Amino acid sequence: METLSQSRAYEGIQGVYRHHSAVTGTDMTFSVYVPPHAPGARLPVLWYLSGLTCTHANVTDKGEYRRACAEHGIVFVAPDTSPRGPGVPDDESWDFGQGAGFYVDATIEPWAVNFRMRSYIEDELPALIASEFPMADLTRQGISGHSMGGHGALTIALRNPGRFKSVSAFAPIVSPLSCPWGEKALSGYLGPDRAAWRAYDACALIKDGGRLDAILIDQGTDDGFVHEQLKPELLKDACDEAGISLTLRMQPGYDHSYNFISTFMSDHVAWAAERL
Amino acid sequence: METLSQSRAYEGIQGVYRHHSAVTGTDMTFSVYVPPHAPGARLPVLWYLSGLTCTHANVTDKGEYRRACAEHGIVFVAPDTSPRGPGVPDDESWDFGQGAGFYVDATIEPWAVNFRMRSYIEDELPALIASEFPMADLTRQGISGHSMGGHGALTIALRNPGRFKSVSAFAPIVSPLSCPWGEKALSGYLGPDRAAWRAYDACALIKDGGRLDAILIDQGTDDGFVHEQLKPELLKDACDEAGISLTLRMQPGYDHSYNFISTFMSDHVAWAAERL
Numbered sequence: 001m002e003t004l005s006q007s008r009a010y011e012g013i014q015g016v017y018r019h020h021s022a023v024t025g026t027d028m029t030f031s032v033y034v035p036p037h038a039p040g041a042r043l044p045v046l047w048y049l050s051g052l053t054c055t056h057a058n059v060t061d062k063g064e065y066r067r068a069c070a071e072h073g074i075v076f077v078a079p080d081t082s083p084r085g086p087g088v089p090d091d092e093s094w095d096f097g098q099g100a101g102f103y104v105d106a107t108i109e110p111w112a113v114n115f116r117m118r119s120y121i122e123d124e125l126p127a128l129i130a131s132e133f134p135m136a137d138l139t140r141q142g143i144s145g146h147s148m149g150g151h152g153a154l155t156i157a158l159r160n161p162g163r164f165k166s167v168s169a170f171a172p173i174v175s176p177l178s179c180p181w182g183e184k185a186l187s188g189y190l191g192p193d194r195a196a197w198r199a200y201d202a203c204a205l206i207k208d209g210g211r212l213d214a215i216l217i218d219q220g221t222d223d224g225f226v227h228e229q230l231k232p233e234l235l236k237d238a239c240d241e242a243g244i245s246l247t248l249r250m251q252p253g254y255d256h257s258y259n260f261i262s263t264f265m266s267d268h269v270a271w272a273a274e275r276l
Numbered sequence: 277m278e279t280l281s282q283s284r285a286y287e288g289i290q291g292v293y294r295h296h297s298a299v300t301g302t303d304m305t306f307s308v309y310v311p312p313h314a315p316g317a318r319l320p321v322l323w324y325l326s327g328l329t330c331t332h333a334n335v336t337d338k339g340e341y342r343r344a345c346a347e348h349g350i351v352f353v354a355p356d357t358s359p360r361g362p363g364v365p366d367d368e369s370w371d372f373g374q375g376a377g378f379y380v381d382a383t384i385e386p387w388a389v390n391f392r393m394r395s396y397i398e399d400e401l402p403a404l405i406a407s408e409f410p411m412a413d414l415t416r417q418g419i420s421g422h423s424m425g426g427h428g429a430l431t432i433a434l435r436n437p438g439r440f441k442s443v444s445a446f447a448p449i450v451s452p453l454s455c456p457w458g459e460k461a462l463s464g465y466l467g468p469d470r471a472a473w474r475a476y477d478a479c480a481l482i483k484d485g486g487r488l489d490a491i492l493i494d495q496g497t498d499d500g501f502v503h504e505q506l507k508p509e510l511l512k513d514a515c516d517e518a519g520i521s522l523t524l525r526m527q528p529g530y531d532h533s534y535n536f537i538s539t540f541m542s543d544h545v546a547w548a549a550e551r552l
Binding site: 007010011014062064066067220222253255258260262263 | 283284285286287290337338340342343496498529530531533534535536538539542
């Protein structure tokens with residue numbers, strides 16, 4: 001692992017790192033904020049998965065998580081959203097290919113070689129964090145994310161019961177089976193068999209028996225994607241039916257941007273802190 | 277004035293605007309955050325001047341001022357650092373020309389036509405803010421800034437006694453007469469007569485009789501520019517001699533980046549709120 005930058009922030013260290021991923025076959029960049037802590041202390045970890053077009057940098061620059069993470073003593077990890085680079089397949093649209101990995105392990109060529117963000121986020125990067133950040137206590141993990149990253153957070157938590165003691169999301173895609181972004185991405189990465197998509201659909205995972213203790217979701221009412229793409233009501237229905245405690249906060253006047261995310265970030269960090 | 281974007285943040289509105297500046301002869305872009313407030317309320321204004329290479333966007337994205345401004349009810353205005361555009365003179369270096377206006381009214385061609393950031397910030401933009409943002413109470417103004425923008429904040433406040441009830445800066449250039457960035461900029465924009473530079477040098481302005489009630493400065497000890505360019509000790513000496521109350525906080529381990537600025541931003545907003 002290579003350190004690209006480290007900078008003091010809120011008495012902790014905001015770092016950006018790069019490593020070669022065996023899973024994606026590419027170099028991957030991610031950021032980690034380590035809050036101030038006593039020598040030898042072990043700290044819970046909050047994962048934040050970003051949305052379409054984003055890299056680690058969007059939330060690192062604009063997410064305003066450091067104050068809350070410093071206060072609660074939480075390590076904050078922000079991965080990239082896809083493999084990237086000249087040898088990696090891409091698509092000319094912004095909602096497929098590089099920057100739009102959708103947290104799946106692709107099975108369709110040419111994507112299947114590199115686009116393995118599920119395994120990267122579930123397996124490879126946690127192992128790297130555990131080995132390179134000895135203060136990170138991976139027995140206490142939370143996960144959150146925005147939009148496509150909210151989809152990632154929900155589906156990864158549902159597929160790995162017990163791993164994440166805290167789950168939340170900002171304006172997540174709750175059902176790729178039921179929206180244009182999801183249809184495009186999952187058909188492209190996984191092929192036409194919609195049964196194979198269910199492992200990557202939070203609502204379907206819940207219908208198929210997936211359970212979480214509690215979920216916090218913030219969703220702006222002025223988010224231009226809410227009706228066509230995000231559809232929080234589908235998750236509400238699924239959670240109601242399954243008896244999952246969903247705190248769905250419709251935030252009046254907020255949009256899909258980091259102005260929305262940063263406003264409620266400290267609530268999500270606090271939500272994680274209570275559970276970690 | 278044209279609205280480029282408006283987005284809800286911390287219950288207020290973060291906007292980005294553009295207008296044609298008669299002073300610079302160019303379109304100028306700036307951001308304004310208006311915190312939540314009662315209808316008809318009038319709110320104090322905090323100006324934030326950015327550093328070399330920056331536009332309004334750097335602090336707007338990374339400054340983490342909205343939470344504190346919402347809490348204290350302060351309007352936050354972030355201008356650009358120079359005129360820009362295809363017809364505007366430029367220089368290939370990053371510390372002169374576009375992105376490096378140094379808050380002067382240039383007198384040397386070809387810069388004198390457009391590079392009039394002093395008049396733009398002191399006169400034209402405040403008048404625009406007053407007319408377009410009726411909640412902005414310009415009888416209660418504070419000013420702050422970073423690096424070159426800290427220089428701008430200090431010198432503009434010193435040249436306009438009584439206008440700013442609060443003055444602070446992050447890692448400011450305190451004496452362009454005494455550092456390479458300043459020598460390059462002021463000789464380029466104003467010519468070789470160093471007497472003409474004194475109106476753009478905080479330490480010289482204080483030696484020449486300029487006074488402020490109090491100044492807050494945060495300076496990171498790991499800032500790579502502190503010894504050669506920023507030299508806070510020169511301002512300390514000038515303030516000591518003039519009897520100006522300077523709170524100079526050397527912040528251990530912090531650098532020159534927005535990780536430093538954002539960490540202490542809420543202190544600067546609170547400093548302004550106490551005085552406004």
